[in-house]
Amino acid sequence: MSYLNREERREHILQAAMRVALDDGFTAMTVRRIASEAGVATGQVHHHFTSGAELKSLAFIRVIRALLDVDILHEQATWHQQLHMMLGSNDERFEKYIRLWREAQILAAKDDDIKGAYILTMEMWHDETVKIIHKGCQAGEFTLADSAENIAWRLISLVCGLDGIAVLGMASLDQTAFERHLAKMITLELG
Structure with a gap:
């Protein structure tokens, strides 16, 4: 790896953590795995981040920020369509992000760092x-x-x-039903 200054190295490690998070989730986000993905020694990870928990939280926040910033609708999309997309896209490209968000929700009950990051991402979504x-x-x-x-x-x-409910695999709440319920609520709330 070529020489990176402190900020560039930190960003490089954070990007590696984001890739691990999206590919394999929080449980795979060990310092050793992230260091390997980044091509650095584990000591470099510890040098740039106060803890593995801090790195996981920052990576999660950045992953969700990237998800929220994706613009997949055409320029002429209505505000109804844009709101619907922000709240419940069924685009398969986002499945890794949704899986990670679900995992964060579960981990938030027992990990204060993840809980803080999860709350922040909910506020960002809001x-x-x-x-x-x-x-x-x-x-x-x-x-x-x-x-x-x-x-x-x-x-x-x-x-x-x-x-x-959908995660439970209930046949009565498939993607079509999800879309229908969301569209109905948007119409009820906003006309």
Whole structure:
């Protein structure tokens, strides 16, 4: 590996951690595995991060930020379509991200670092949802009967609940039903 300054090396290790997280989840994110992925000694990981937990949390936050920033709709997409995509995309490219988010939710109950990162990513998701709602209102596509912040939390709660049920593999909540329920709630909340 060529010479990297401190910030570049830290970023290189963080990128390796993100790849491990997406490929194999939190349990694979050992310092040894991340160091191997980055092509550095384990001491370098410890030098740049206070703990493996810090590295896992930062990598998770960056992975979710990347997911939230993906723009897969065409420029003429309606605000309804953009909101629907932000809340419940069925694009297979995002399955690794969703799997990691589900794993973080479970780990948050027993790992304070992951819990903090999970809460932060939920707030990031909420902020992006609120932005779309506001833009949809400005465009005259949405009508608010409550604050955008409250509506966003209700929509996110619905998605989390539906996802929790869908993970159980219940035939009555397949992807089509998920999409139908989400579209109905968006219409009920925003017109």
